[in-house]
Amino acid sequence: MRMTRALALLLLAAGASSPLATAQAFDIGSLQSPGVIFAPAGPTCTGGVKVDDGTFESGYFVIGSSSQIVQRLTPPSHPSLLTRACLCWISDNPASTLLSYNLMVYDDNGPGGRPGTLLGTRAVTANGISSTASTFFGYDCSLLDVGVSSGSIYVGATWNQIANPDFYLCADESTSTPTAEIFGSDDAGAHWTDFQDVQSEARAMGVRAEFFANGCIPDDFTLCLLNGRFAVQATFQTETGLPTAARVEKLTDQTGYLWFFDEANVEAVIKVIDGCSLNNRYWVFAGGLTNVRTVITVTDKQENNSKVYINQQGTAFKPIQDTLAFATCGQ
Ligand SMILES: [Ca+2]
Numbered sequence: 637m638r639m640t641r642a643l644a645l646l647l648l649a650a651g652a653s654s655p656l657a658t659a660q661a662f663d664i665g666s667l668q669s670p671g672v673i674f675a676p677a678g679p680t681c682t683g684g685v686k687v688d689d690g691t692f693e694s695g696y697f698v699i700g701s702s703s704q705i706v707q708r709l710t711p712p713s714h715p716s717l718l719t720r721a722c723l724c725w726i727s728d729n730p731a732s733t734l735l736s737y738n739l740m741v742y743d744d745n746g747p748g749g750r751p752g753t754l755l756g757t758r759a760v761t762a763n764g765i766s767s768t769a770s771t772f773f774g775y776d777c778s779l780l781d782v783g784v785s786s787g788s789i790y791v792g793a794t795w796n797q798i799a800n801p802d803f804y805l806c807a808d809e810s811t812s813t814p815t816a817e818i819f820g821s822d823d824a825g826a827h828w829t830d831f832q833d834v835q836s837e838a839r840a841m842g843v844r845a846e847f848f849a850n851g852c853i854p855d856d857f858t859l860c861l862l863n864g865r866f867a868v869q870a871t872f873q874t875e876t877g878l879p880t881a882a883r884v885e886k887l888t889d890q891t892g893y894l895w896f897f898d899e900a901n902v903e904a905v906i907k908v909i910d911g912c913s914l915n916n917r918y919w920v921f922a923g924g925l926t927n928v929r930t931v932i933t934v935t936d937k938q939e940n941n942s943k944v945y946i947n948q949q950g951t952a953f954k955p956i957q958d959t960l961a962f963a964t965c966g967q
Contacts, residue, residue: 677766679774681722684846685709687816688808692770692842695726695804696835697797700822705805705831706740706751706792707843708817711784716847717854717864718756718782721791722774724806724842725765732802735762737795739775742825744788750828751790751819756780770806770842777845778863778889783853790819791845806842813839851937859884859892861908865938866918868906872896873929875949882930896928904930904953912965920945920961924953932956939964 687707697703711718721739739760746752758780762773782789793805818831818841831838851864859868870882872894882894882903891907906922920934920943929949935942943961947953 677769678724678764678772679722680772681720681774681844681846684720684722684844685711686844687814688806688840688842688844689810689813691808691810692724692726692806693809694807694837695770696807696820696831696838696841697795697804698820698822699797701796701798702794702822702824703797704740704792704794704821704825705841705843706742706790706819707841708744708749708788708790709843709845710788711845711847711849713849715783715785715851715853716849717851717860718777718780718784718789718791718845719848719863720774720846721777722772722844722846723762723793724770724772725762726770726804726806727765727767727802728804729802730767732767732800733763733765735765735795735800735803736760737762737793737800739777740790740792740794740825741777741780741782742790744790746828749788749817751825754825755782755789757794765803772842772844776889778860779886781854781860781886783855783860783864784847785853789845790817791843792841793843794824807838808840808842809837810839816840852935854886856883857881859886859906861886861890861892862910862918863889865936866908867935867937868892868908868932869935870894870904870930870932872903872926872931873949875928879929879931894930894932896926904932906932906934906956908934908961910965911959915959916963916965917960918962918964920956920958922953922956924955927952934961936962936964939967 742751743753819828848864852860852867854860871879886892903926904924909919930947932945
């Protein structure tokens with residue numbers, strides 16, 4: 637196979653003066669090899685949201701130690717939970733196959749719908765980047781706890797391009813592809829520049845996401861487990877008090893804990909386990925460190941089934957080991 641490259645360098649000038657500034661004085665370099673099409677391989681977020689046409693004619697980076705490119709993605713319904721992100725990479729050096737970078741997720745609440753609040757980030761690696769094919773790498777996003785109640789989010793990457801000059805985020809330049817909303821930054825997101833202002837060939841990036849529709853939307857009182865399928869909420873009540881919503885903290889995608897009075901003071905740990913392969917049930921386990929009245933509600937958001945577990949006032953919290961909790965496997 638002929639080694640193929642169609643990579644464009646994109647330089648974003650440092651220090652854009654305002655978030656609404658349009659094109660700065662950009663230098664655009666390119667390594668064009670016309671007619672090359674990169675067909676994607678790897679975990680491609682099948683069934684998720686994509687705005688590319690599935691073939692990548694080019695690749696981009698923003699020059700700098702904080703090269704950042706994000707793309708707007710809209711879940712098909714609201715509310716939705718971001719469960720997975722898939723990013724496509726190309727290398728122009730066969731010896732360069734491993735890139736460590738940060739997966740970035742922003743709200744679309746910036747000026748004019750630009751990237752705004754940082755919703756979540758995690759350090760990830762792409763291991764096995766090819767110089768002859770575009771390759772997607774998929775990442776679990778359930779621990780980012782990004783719920784989308786309306787509108788869109790921006791998903792993308794930040795990486796040290798100076799230290800990793802051989803890597804490019806896949807770009808779709810097919811003129812038949814609708815122009816996606818792509819923004820770049822070279823100052824860690826302090827200023828954003830519209831890609832189309834500096835790289836008119838840009839149509840879409842190889843950035844996709846999967847969402848769990850109508851799933852659990854996390855907040856201070858709602859623990860979302862198993863990719864947003866299960867919601868855990870609880871109330872507590874002291875002998876003299878009123879029922880009060882318990883605060884939740886997530887530990888893993890199947891485990892979290894409750895606190896009532898002080899965030900350093902854990903009151904109960906709860907987990908939902910996928911036991912479908914063992915007894916065709918989802919399981920609910922909990923252990924408490926309290927004797928106040930506690931009402932825990934676990935809801936299968938997909939099937940809209942709830943189970944309620946009650947610890948009575950003045951009673952030591954008894955372990956919950958409900959291996960028959962939800963007979964909703966395979967649904
Ligand atoms: Ca294309």
